[in-house]
Amino acid sequence: MAIKNSKLTKFTSLLKELFQLNQPELDFGIYRIMHARKDDINRFIEQDLPKVVNTAFSDFESQDKVVVQQELVKAKKAAEDAGFDASQSPKVRELEAQYSQSVDTDREEGEVYDALLTFFSRYYDEGDFISRRVYKEGTYAIPYSGEEVTLHWANKDQYYIKSSESLRDFCFRLKSEQPENPMRVHFRVVDAEAGAQNNNKEADDAKRVFILDQENPWEIKDNELNIYFYYRASNLDDWTDDALEKATAAAKKKPPTLDHLKQIAEQHLLSLNGGVPDEWRELLEVKYKKTDGELADYSVLMSQLNLYTKKNTFDYFIHKNLGEFLTR
Incomplete structure (x- = not known):
């Protein structure tokens, strides 16, 4: 049992x-x-x-x-x-x-x-x-019909969908019920390493992540709040003193992960030292309301950070014959 x-x-x-x-x-x-x-x-x-x-x-x-x-x-x-x-x-x-x-x-x-x-x-x-036809442990079979030469790649017959627009500018409203003053917030990438918008799958030790621009983290422009991020691989210099105090001994030896960096961004933007105007900061730190109506244990800012990072770091594939894919 x-x-x-x-x-x-x-x-x-x-x-x-x-x-x-x-x-x-x-x-x-x-x-x-x-x-x-x-x-x-x-x-x-x-x-x-x-x-x-x-x-x-x-x-x-x-x-x-x-x-x-x-x-x-x-x-x-x-x-x-x-x-x-x-x-x-x-x-x-x-x-x-x-x-x-x-x-x-x-x-x-x-x-x-x-x-x-x-x-x-x-x-x-x-x-x-992804679609991997396994021949035996560690070995994958490919479709073959007797041709002298056949070309095959790992994601053949799949379509890759990623929006560079949401990577560069992700927007949400803090007051959606007030069209005259919705208080829009933008997450913007100010710099991305080469390849940030291509279709290559990254190695685990070189994955790009969203890192708050500590020198210019935000600005109010045209009555909208812009929050700025770098999109690159993290390094040890991306740790902040506050984050290091809370991190485990093992975590301190490595560059901060995406989860660490989201917490660093939230802590900086919602702190009084972060300088974000009170009317914006107070709405960003409100507990997020889930789709079922319950309040989450994280803020509206963190909910949008989660959505932004997941939407742009998950790779979405649609198989051209979904019925065949699900039933084989």
Whole structure:
């Protein structure tokens, strides 16, 4: 049971990560649809899916190894209590033969979840939906019809979608109900390293992240608040003294991560020392209201930072034949 539950937990965790159900700040595109159907998806993952697997194995309940073993122990005890040699008992022999051919349903169910985990892991990696036909462990097969030369690439038959416009200028309103004075806030990239808007997947140790421009973090222009970021790989100099005090010893030895940098930006912009005018700062530090109406434990500013960074660091692929992709 422990093995099955462990693999079920891993698989359900992957599905929830894939659908991004635990990140309500992703309020755009397919994620908005996923959040609208969140209850239905969670019910399927947590309740319906285990029931489907259990039903599929219901025919094997009478052959379950654990059940047969319990019956075998009882039969041996009954024979011994009656003064017979248990090894000569027809009932014991029958159960022993059945035990040798029985099925460990707990282990088999675990194998089902393990296979599902392996399958879906092939098509998802850090927000990317990819197609990798696995030939064997560590080796991927490619479509081949006998040509002398064939050209293939990892994301063949997929379309890459990334908006450079939202990278350069991301805008939201603090007072959407007041069109005459919506108090617009812009996140703007003032400098991006070469390749910041191309379609190349970056190495983990060279990933570009959003870093608040500490020298010129914000300005009010045309009654709109502009907040400025660099988009580049981080380095040790990007740590602030306040952030270093809160970081773990291991984290201090490395450049700050995107999560660290978002916290640094929030702390600077919402602090009195940051200089953002009170009317803007007070609205930015209000707790964010989720799509279900509940208040989050993070600010409006952090919710928009999450949305901005996720929207521009996740890679979105649409397979040209989605039906085939989902059913194979």
